[in-house]
Amino acid sequence: MADSRSPVLIEPQFLARLEQLELVSRKIFLGRMKGERRSKRKGQSVEFADYRNYVVGDDLRFLDWNLYARLDRLFLRLFMEEEDLHFYILLDSSLSMDFGEPTKLHYAKQIAAALGFIGLVNLDRVVVEAFNERLTQTLPPLRGRRSLSRLFDFLTNIEAAGPSDLAQALRSFSIRSSGKGIVVVLSDFMDKGGYEEALRYLVARQMDVFVLQIFSPEEIEPGIVGDLQLVDVEDGDLAEITVNGPLLRRYRQNLAAFRAELHEFCTRRGIGCLFADTQTPFDRLVLTYFRQRGLVR
DSSP states (O other), X not given: OOOSXXXXXXXXXXXXXXXXXXXXXXXXXXXXXXXXXXXXXXXEEEEEEEEEEOOTTSOGGGBOHHHHHHHSSOEEEEEEEEEOOEEEEEEEOXXXXXXXXXXXXXXXXXXXXXXXXXXXXXXXXXXXXXXXXXXXXXXXXXXXGGGHHHHHHHHHTOOOOSOOOHHHHHHHHHHHOOOOEEEEEEEOOOOTTOSHHHHHHHHHTTOEEEEEEEEOHHHHSOOOOEEEEEEOTTTOOEEEEEEOHHHHHHHHHHHHHHHHHHHHHHHHTTXXXXXXXXXXXXXXXXXXXXXXXXXXX
């Protein structure tokens, strides 16, 4: 088990670098209230954006009469709309995440803290859910810099427990979540029931979905040999194996195939997908890889 005295999630000096970023949605969502985010939609705020031809039923207050006097045609003034973005972080806290040094769970917490911080300082609505076979802990919608301590305290107190059931947990999330927006799933995706049904629930909700698969270096390159009895940490299943060169090669091939299948599944459905091990420098993941994948800018 991981040491309960977890290290600090994010160093203060790194927060200053995160303040320059914002979350990016590849889709257009209607917020419940006006926020601070500039939308691709055209609305009725104060900043002029463009013109379009007048059609019957448009609000006459936004006709440009000066343009009509010059061109003898009716044009409607369009303005940039400010939009409230919902940002959901779904964090796998099943027992398989409690592995490695640092643990995969701690690494996922760091990512959640960084992305949540970016959302809060940009006045997005930030929601965090921890799950294993169900949704276990929920941080209600937060907004604004004053909510940072609540976000960090919530993440720090998440502990690994129980087996995983991605389909059941993400189905529950899809049913009860009320807003559309960006949803980031942080998990190793090591679920015997698979991940396909789970991710389809999010796609069906027309969420802008991004998944990060997290492994430890020991899972990528196991340093074990000989006759062993392996125990599944989540359900207690036993397997007696002899670890040798051919077996390790087959393991690496299967692992590579597993990662490739997840990536292909996501790509076909417009889901952003990224893989990282816990030795990937945290600042590089957020500042470089997330930018390259279009999650932040």
